[in-house]
Amino acid sequence: MGKNTNSKLILSATPLRRLSQATATAALGFVMLAAIGTDPAQAVNLKTFNISGNFAPAALDGSVGLPVNLANGSFNGTYTVDVDQLAASSSFVDLTSWTVNLVNNNTVLQTLSNRLVGNTAYIQENILAFADAGLLTKQNHNLYSLELYFDRNFTGTGSTNDGKFLDNSDLGSVQSSGITSVTFAKSEPVPEPETYAGTVVVATIGLWLKRKQKA
Template sequence: MGKNTKTKLILSATPLRRLSQVTATAALGFAMLAAIDTDHAQAVNLKTFNISGNFASASEDGSVGLPVNLANASFNGSYTVDVDQLPASSSFVDLKNWTVNLVKDNTILRTLSNNLAGNTAYIQENILAFSDAGLLTKQNNKLYSFELNFDKSFTGTDSTNDGNFLDNSDLGNVKNSGITAVTFAQSEPVPEPQSIAGTVVIVTIGLSLKRKQKT
């Protein structure tokens, strides 16, 4: 083999080596990015829960305004939380996209929501709480706190007979002050879309089989 031929082979092999190196580097880079994306996706495990329950038949003595109106009332709503942070320790795990309606005789007396200025919600240890931010900062007199006390190691699914709505707010000419206890509350996961779809399919098949049996 001549010198020129060897030189040509070496020159042609060099780009191939570089191409292989570039390909390997790119593949490694994509793998690293995929791992980062996976870790990032796994870092937040958001889950939505429905909450509902009932208030006591009477507020505490001396209560006025909304706490009195909540006698024999109910509540319902939902919240989203990163379940990987539960059970919560002494730190606060903030809720996301949450809304709670206080209802009596099919009328909403008050709505608590992350869309309302000053409203905040969190889980701390076994406490699920919705409140006016001023209750924590003590920067204003328009305070309320709606708390549900579950068993220890609360991870979003549980029921309780322990809770209350505490109100000390002055909205216009209406003074609200006092406490109304919660007699029952439950928090349960919202069914996954796959579960709902599966249930629909099962029901549909069941109805079809019944029709065939009748036929």
């Protein structure tokens, strides 16, 4: 590091002493990041979304097992994806994490999650899909998926009445196969922490004003 650079760092140390400890730490962090530099090609813009929806009152004819049990059921969960990739790509964009519960009568019948070996999830244009491809990885004998079809150029926010749960499990002691249609699905961003904080502040101020008026 050159002489001029050392002088700038010495001069900048004086005003930093007047800052609070938290502010000083943050300021120094920005200085370090600027010195190291960042590579735009490696930057990611991860965003988490809530996903929920309902299944049709009955599975398709010929279905047995899980598709039938999910009739009149629902699903809910979250997923995380790099939204910058969604805006710039028409090919598969893998989700970085996800957990989706398939529910009926307040009982979770199946969970699709990145924590389970063989599971995969992606967005391709208007398709959001969560799948257990364990049959392909020889980790289990199941092959099922939840597929939702949104409008074109889907980037994580929207609703649809088009989708299905597809079960093509291997024959075993409990047979399960067939299709259950999705009658409604909604995907929306999880509120940021500051949004929650702002809501609490507004609610607190409103309550205080009401009490003041009564007094």
